[in-house]
Amino acid sequence: MSKQFMFDALRQAIDEEMLNNQRVFVLGEDIGHYGGSYKVTKDLHVKYGDLRILDTPIAENSFTGMAIGAAMTGLRPIVEGMNMSFLLLAFNQISNNAGMLRYTSGGNFSIPLVIRGPGGVGRQLGAEHSQRLEAYFQAIPGLKIVACSTPYNAKGLLKSAIRDDNPVIFFEHVLLYNLQEDLPDSEYFLPLDKAEIVREGNELTIITYSRMRYHVTQAVDVLMQEGYNPEVIDLISLKPIDIETVSKSIKKTHKVIIVEECMKTGGIGAELIAQINDHCFDYLDAPVIRLSSQDIPTPYNGTLEKATVIHPQQIIEAAKNLVGIKI
Template sequence: MGTIFLFDALREATDEEMQKDKSVFVLGEDVGHYGGSYKVTKDLHIKYGDIRVLDTPIAENSFMGMAIGAAMTGLRPVVEGMNMSFLLLAFNQISNNAGMLRYTSGGNFKIPLVIRGPGGVGKQLGAEHSQRLEAYFQAIPGLKIVACSTPYNAKGLLKSAIRDSNPVIFFEHVLLYNLQDHVPENEYFIPLDKAEVVRCGTEITIITYSRMRYHVLQATDTLVQKGYDPEIIDLISLKPIDIDSIVASLNKTHHVLIVEECMKTGGIAAEIIAQVNDNYFDLLDAPIVRLSSQDIPTPYNGALEKATVVQPQQIVEAVEKLLS
């Protein structure tokens, strides 16, 4: 078991799947000779050639349509969005074609397509490059959505996504690429529809995903010192949401705090609250609390940018208030 960066874990997953299956290929802007904006595809063009690691023009709608067509014919495209916000230019292809074709064709076509790349609030990347698109894609029928958070789950999830016969939106956080962790040398896969219980506890369930996992862990250090015993769930799967894992935790704690980097209006937390309130309301001893980003374009100014995103001290205060 070795320690590697998250971007290397993604690269290993891609390399292994391309080596095992000639139908797997990568396309996107600068994925070839440049090696990808965050080096996830570094040197893969040397090994597999310029057709299987295909540099595209700056034409997201066009190359997304090409990838969907390739998937319909039996290939397994992995599309890298240089920044996930750019893929809003391909929203029509993703929603009307990728998400719906398996259903509208009566099952005659499968769409084994992975759409992956960096997103989230970085460090002063500006509003257009700090998009959190989870809520945009969550409403589209036919898509699966995952958000990796460690090198270990990044590799296992990407391998599972490439082998899935449905379109998968694969979110990577721009500030987690240099995260290091142990990754097994043996091949492994992680299911696309399961949450991870990061810490077991008895008093409150804290639900989170992506980069906010680390803000929650930082807050938990403080909470434990103060005598609290939180349970932490990393959603990983944003669609479908693993409601069974949430309910299993809720049966123990009867309190829920959701921490997300997504905007509050129409976000992932809003969907979880709706599902719990609709079906498991009697398990709650208090209303669910959510901490989300401000409903504003992310400012470029560093101090203002920090103020739009949930910070560990806010998590500590929310738990104390909820359990008081």
């Protein structure tokens, strides 16, 4: 075991998979000699050369299309979005090509492609650099969507994503790169379609993902001190949603809070509520509570930015209202 930052865990995953398979390569803006905006590809160009760690022009639509074409020919590209918001410029390529080509070619082509990079609300990055695109991509058929949340799951999930024969959108939160955790020295993989039970409990189910996992953890620490016993689930897989794990928890607790950084309207929480109603409606003792970001562009002003996202105190209050104040 050795303690690693999240950006190092991601770098190790890429390094190990590039060493294992010469068809794996990385492309994106400033990923080569500069090492990436968050140093996920630092020094990899020295080891693998400039054709496997490929610096691209500022042309997201073009290099994403090139990566999809490379995947069709049998290579395994990893596209780094310097900021995931920039990939809106490649939305056509991702939706009409990456998501559909396996189907529209009658299975003649597979698209083993990973699109990864930082997203979410940072610290005063402004509206265009603080977007949460998971809901944008969730409606696209043919994609898998993963949101890592710890150094451990970041490495195991990215290695699995690189080996998957389907296009995977891999979200890393901009404020989690400096998290540290002990990682195994031996190789490991994690499933792309499974949620993680962060804490077992029997009083209510709190479902979250990405950075909000840590806001939920802070809230749960307070709730436990006051005698509450919540179960916490980190979705990890945003598409497909692991409704089996979610359903099993709800059948035990009968109460649900969803905590997300995504926007409320049309967000991941909205889809999750729909699936919960489809599978678990008869087990609910109360309506599902959804704590989501405000439906506005993220302000640059720090105080206003903070007000747009959910914080631990709001989670604590929601849990108490749902379960009932304990005396």
